[in-house]
Amino acid sequence: MESLSTAPRDERFPHTNQTRNCWVRYVEWKLCEEKHGEEESECKKFGRWARALCPVDWIERWDEQRANGTFPGPSGESS
Amino acid sequence: MKSVNTIVIFLITFGYEVIYNDAPVLWQTGFQDPATPVMEGIINLHHDFIFFFILIFVFVLWILLRAIYFFNSRVNKVAINYSHGTLIELIWTIIPIMILMTIAVPSFALLYSIDEIINPAVTVKAVGHQWYWSYEYSDYIGENGEIINFDSYIIPEEDLEIGQFRLLEVDNRIIVPVNTHVRVIVTSADVIHSWAVPSLGVKCDGIPGRLNQISLFIKREGVYYGQCSELCGVNHGFIPIVVEAVPLDNYIDWIQKKLYA
Numbered sequence: 001m002e003s004l005s006t007a008p009r010d011e012r013f014p015h016t017n018q019t020r021n022c023w024v025r026y027v028e029w030k031l032c033e034e035k036h037g038e039e040e041s042e043c044k045k046f047g048r049w050a051r052a053l054c055p056v057d058w059i060e061r062w063d064e065q066r067a068n069g070t071f072p073g074p075s076g077e078s079s
Numbered sequence: 080m081k082s083v084n085t086i087v088i089f090l091i092t093f094g095y096e097v098i099y100n101d102a103p104v105l106w107q108t109g110f111q112d113p114a115t116p117v118m119e120g121i122i123n124l125h126h127d128f129i130f131f132f133i134l135i136f137v138f139v140l141w142i143l144l145r146a147i148y149f150f151n152s153r154v155n156k157v158a159i160n161y162s163h164g165t166l167i168e169l170i171w172t173i174i175p176i177m178i179l180m181t182i183a184v185p186s187f188a189l190l191y192s193i194d195e196i197i198n199p200a201v202t203v204k205a206v207g208h209q210w211y212w213s214y215e216y217s218d219y220i221g222e223n224g225e226i227i228n229f230d231s232y233i234i235p236e237e238d239l240e241i242g243q244f245r246l247l248e249v250d251n252r253i254i255v256p257v258n259t260h261v262r263v264i265v266t267s268a269d270v271i272h273s274w275a276v277p278s279l280g281v282k283c284d285g286i287p288g289r290l291n292q293i294s295l296f297i298k299r300e301g302v303y304y305g306q307c308s309e310l311c312g313v314n315h316g317f318i319p320i321v322v323e324a325v326p327l328d329n330y331i332d333w334i335q336k337k338l339y340a
Contacts, residue, residue: 004331006202006218006262016194016283018264018290051217052202053290055266056228 007049018053025050026062027073034075101278102244102304111278114297114324118280120189128182135178193280196294199262201330203253207265207272207285207307210314214253221338233317247304252321256330261295270312276305276322284309297324 013021029046036043051059065071099112113119204215208230216227234248255261265274267285274293275282278301283293297303305320325333 004200004218004259004327006199009196009198014196016291016293018292019288022290048218048220051220051226053264055204055206055264055290056215056217056226057206057268 007052022050022054022058023073025053026059030066031074099278099299099301101301102247103277113280114278114299114301114303115280116296116298117193118278120192121280124185124189127185131178131182196262196292197260197296199260199294201255201259202262202264203255204264204266205253205274205285205320207267207269207274207311207318209269209312210307210318212249212272212274212307212318212320213268214251216334216337219334219338225338227334227337231321233319244304246317247306247319247321249319249321252302252323254323254325254330254333255295255297256327257297257300257324259296259327259330261297263293263295265291265293271309272307272311272318273309274305274320275308276303276320278303279305279322281305282308297322300324300326 007021007025010021012024025046029043029050032040032043032046038044062071062073066075099114101111101114103111110118110122110125113122202216202218204217206213206215211230211232213228213230220226229251231249231251231253233246234243234250236245239245239248263274263281263283265283265285266289267287269287271287272285273282274285279295279297281293281295283291285291301324303322303324305322307315307318307320309315311318
């Protein structure tokens with residue numbers, strides 16, 4: 001098991017509503033992977049934070065959408 | 080039952096053991112015992128408000144009874160013929176303003192301190208379903224990418240063991256460490272639910288498509304009971320919440336077992 005840590009408090013999302021925090025972490029994670037590869041430690045860190053914040057179902061749905069090319073957010077090809 | 084209560088009170092009085100009340104009891108009118116600074120704040124604020132409440136209640140009752148007793152057609156044959164007094168209007172406008180301002184200050188201080196999120200060490204996700212809660216501990220990932228993810232269903236009445244609470248026990252409790260900042264992300268997979276535990280001073284709506292964040296800092300070990308607090312369908316009353324707070328080492332052991340067992 002890795003050390004006891006989780007996604008840190010993010011100054012961009014100071015409110016109760018953390019929906020955007022999860023979304024931004026997920027997009028950052030995937031963009032990082034596209035740019036630097038899945039084994040990059042920074043990308044792994046973003047992945048950990050995104051998984052900490054987003055429900056499993058959401059991540060699965062977005063992964064599926066990315067595979068189908070229907071993901072509504074930014075991806076490596078479009079940016 | 081009465082003799083048991085007497086013994087318990089005797090023991091507490093002489094410092095033998097303190098038994099905390101983290102679940103509702105019959106005919107309860109007060110709060111459950113607080114386990115977080117937030118709940119301590121809520122209880123203290125309530126008590127402060129009750130001070131003003133009693134003051135106002137006694138004063139208004141006194142005025143009312145005095146008016147009823149002294150002003151009636153028997154005693155006052157001629158009715159007074161004025162209906163306005165500037166001084167009294169000023170007094171009964173300004174004094175309530177002062178009282179409201181006095182109680183607003185600690186109220187806002189508490190409100191904003193509840194919203195304060197300190198950098199957490201643990202994130203737990205609580206997802207409401209019709210009709211159960213499911214929990215995710217995604218901070219920890221097993222060797223094959225597995226995460227800790229389980230459902231928490233009510234224990235039906237016929238399966239209860241002696242000492243268990245009716246309508247409050249679940250098959251899988253969530254375990255969190257004491258004296259640690261825990262972030263709870265509440266959401267829902269279908270309709271609006273609400274994740275609430277009175278002893279911890281938390282109540283947070285789980286809304287589909289939205290993630291709500293609350294912060295827990297539990298100060299003592301214990302088992303804390305709560306229930307869904309937003310009408311969510313026919314079994315709304317049958318999706319309890321049980322939080323077990325354990326020392327950090329035990330929490331890590333539990334995580335290890337969940338991941339690698």
